[in-house]
């Protein structure tokens with residue numbers, strides 16, 4: 001179900017900024033799965049990713065910051081790119097495609113749209129507004145903490 005054409009491009013990824021599980025209807029449609037388990041990176045940290053071989057579509061409005069990618073060769077799901085607010089471009093890669101031990105997910109978002117309950121002790125956030133707020137908070141805190149570590 002995921003593109004397997006060029007798995008080597010995910011070999012040398014840095015630690016993700018965060019991992020989350022999204023239950024929104026758009027992710028469900030994009031993946032044809034109940035939820036999207038994905039890791040977010042700064043695009044500039046992932047220079048080996050082959051953007052040219054990925055076809056990106058906006059599944060929501062033209063103004064949505066998220067572009068969801070499918071492989072130009074096999075048409076299967078690959079990864080998404082985005083730009084949130086004034087920040088740089090991000091890439092969100094399905095955790096299954098990452099060739100490393102991933103961090104634990106920090107949150108379930110759009111949990112009110114879920115197909116099935118998740119029996120874990122990870123925080124669940126419901127509704128569009130609170131889910132978007134949570135993403136922005138995660139992006140902000142991960143960028144700030146990275147900035148002060150450097």
Ligand SMILES: [Zn+2]
Nearest residue numbers: 003005071074
């Ligand atoms: Zn492919």
Ligand SMILES: [Zn+2]
Nearest residue numbers: 022023024027
């Ligand atoms: Zn989603």
